Amino acid sequence: MPWPLRWSARVLTVLLALVLVLAGVLVYTVRKSFPQVDGSLRLPGLTGTVEIYRDKSGIPHIYADSAADLFLAQGFVHAQDRFYEMDFRRHMTAGRLSELYGAATLDTDKALRTMGWRRVAEREVPELAQETKGYLDAYAKGVNAWLSANPNASDRSLEYSILKLQGGGGTPEKWTPVDSVAWLKAMAWDLRSNVEDEIDRALALTELPRERVEQLYPGYPYDRHLPIVNEGAVVQGRFDQRAEPRLRGNRALADAADTLGDLPDTLGTGSPGTGDRSGLGSNSWVISGEYTTGGKPLLANDPHLSPGLPSVWYQAGLHCRKLTAECPYDVTGFTFSGVPGVIIGQTDKIAWGFTNLGPDVADLFLEQVDGDTYLYKGSRLPLETRQEKIKVAGGATVTLTVRATRHGPLINQVIPTAKPSGEANAVALQWTALTPGRTVDAIFALNKAADWQEFKAAAALFDVPAQNLVYADTSGKIGYQAPGRIPVRANGDGTWPVPGWTGEYEWNAAPIPYDQLPSVEDPADGFIVTANNAVIDPERYKPLLTKDWSYGYRSERIRTLLKEAIKKGPIDTGTMARIQQDTYNGFADTLVPALMEVDLAGPSVQARDLLKTWDRMQGVDSAPAAYFNAVWRHVLTLTFNDDLPAAARPAGGDRWYEVVRRLLEAPEDPFWDDVTTREVAETRDDILRQAMASAHQELADRLGTDVKAWRWGDLHRLELVNGSLGTSGIGPVEALFNRGPLPVAGGKDAVNATGWNVQNDYAITAVPSMRMIADLSDLNQSRWINLTGASGHAFHDNYWDQAEAWARGELLPMRSKPESVRKAAVHTLKLTP
Structure with a gap:
């Protein structure tokens, strides 16, 4: 061989060896953070032995003898699979993303510090029930036990290794109950009703006269699309399902509502980096056992959120080996990593689902600010002020002065679209989630509810975000409850920004009483449908919930399909799944x-x-x-x-x-x-x-x-983008964490609601983030699917293993009985004190 060729061959060999070494290092680094899922581990803080069974999808079922051990183990398991996601979320909710990512996220941090989500969570935790605080503490101990066992960046997650190379990340602090509670504020913001509409109306008013702006917000078509509740009224201070108010016949309906603008893009909590909330909503419905193959109710739910990788949801089962007053939990469902308990799911006796009720819980107040004061009822009052120090990776610490009136923080300097107008020079945000509440108490109460009355009592604690709750139980009962802290206004309907200085648009001290919120059990037609449509006709119900509903195209399609299915009958989980996959375009x-x-x-x-x-x-091949x-x-x-x-x-x-x-x-x-x-x-x-x-x-x-x-699927595609480094702008880094694209059927207001934004492209911006069908005749035959997978570790087998099945409309077994859980287990981990 001539010497130039020999030399070239040697260089190529050396380069190939280097590539193999680097590949080996990458594989080692990636796999080093994968969790131990077999064998046994000692877990400080446990009082007894805990068993964790995982199926081939990596979904854990946790078995313990005490509630404290159960939630401690849940914290440990969440951290095993999703700690980086949890850490990212707590940095976001605290307005500390810039500590990880530098100046690129500074605007987001300023907006979140101004609203003060974490400050509210810090005030909320002491007001929770003692039992709840104990469970939050136990969960935090589980997370921190995992942190102590994984002190190095490479032990925790690939993201930390990359951030370390960039000079960011640092050493995560210990987990606290506040970290868990603060995440619920992020979800409340994602489901915050009509703030964008209020801003959009005000922005449109800068170009058009008011009557033309109002053309863009038509009234809800009650004559064509039924609301959720079609019976009952408020009588003597309580909602009575049997009461019938005097209704007028055909009437022109009240005009629909209005609202406000966009935060920086990274605030789309389901998928930071998109900022597009078009398509956020949800479907749920429940049907009486009178019409089902098993003779008991069936319940379906698919919340619509921004897509992300990993999915916002984490599937799990939490089981006390013996149900007692001290250990009352036998619940399987969808959890949030970072939060103990199950958010949506089923116990051994009941099942429940959520859709966004969408009441108007946020108002924009235009303010007249002069120096450190603002005008209110003819007097100048001092602004509330505080200093926020924002650390920036690779840069100097930034000081932010946050100012607030009696109506809330001034947001116009951190949310550019929230612009003052007329006599005003500032905009304040009043929002129910900025007041401490008891939603965390509600989670644990829902998880142990055994009947309709216990479920309603749990729902009474659910303040924000206000959700439509559908219910079914093994006795055959079905029901609906509207919970939430919904303000009562002295004047106005919350559709336009209002002057704060007059005092004419204040919120009453007390919200709409829970007993007055619409509720239905065992309705005459045998089913209940919620799809962000109007809750109840305003002629039947006087307290103002909102005027800005989704317009009922999904809900009416589901009602039509259910009525057709009832005629053919009986209905099984396959029928429910086909309805979830319906792609009909209602317009x-x-x-x-x-x-x-x-x-x-x-x-x-x-x-x-x-x-x-x-x-x-709207199938993919159409x-x-x-x-x-x-x-x-x-x-x-x-x-x-x-x-x-x-x-x-x-x-x-x-x-x-x-x-x-x-x-x-x-x-x-x-x-x-x-x-x-x-x-x-x-x-x-x-x-x-x-x-x-x-x-x-x-x-x-x-x-x-x-x-x-x-083909519709060649346009309508889903990119699964990692919630943090997936939008880094660095191609090789994004390639490590992002997956897809997947062609997906449906459309924004099809039942299979895969939303897209006409201003951009046909790419999917909102999805059914999970799907669940609960079968109350045999809860072990329930079905579910997650958008991505159980693991938050890139390249793990369960990182996105459910995504293609999700895109095809398939469902997995939602096992809950111990014998079926053990039979399906491919991994078993025992935790000991």
């Missing part, structure tokens, strides 16, 4: 006929012809779904983007269904006119024609000219 029957009536020429005609035989389903959604995107952007500031433009979804439905009947409405074409006044048909042509051109460019070969 197509309105828009498609209008599109067909428009004069159209050229190649766009062939694309429009796809809609002639379309079944309105060409008509791809074209219809592209047309819908262009209809919205062509109609509204020229009229509205960027932050108030449509993202899509069922509010815009109602807006466009009305505009289709007004072909000369000013919204159809493109104000950028000064010489032309466009009408409805001009915009629809342009939308179809633009959609055809876009898809031809992206998917090819053969319209029949287009």
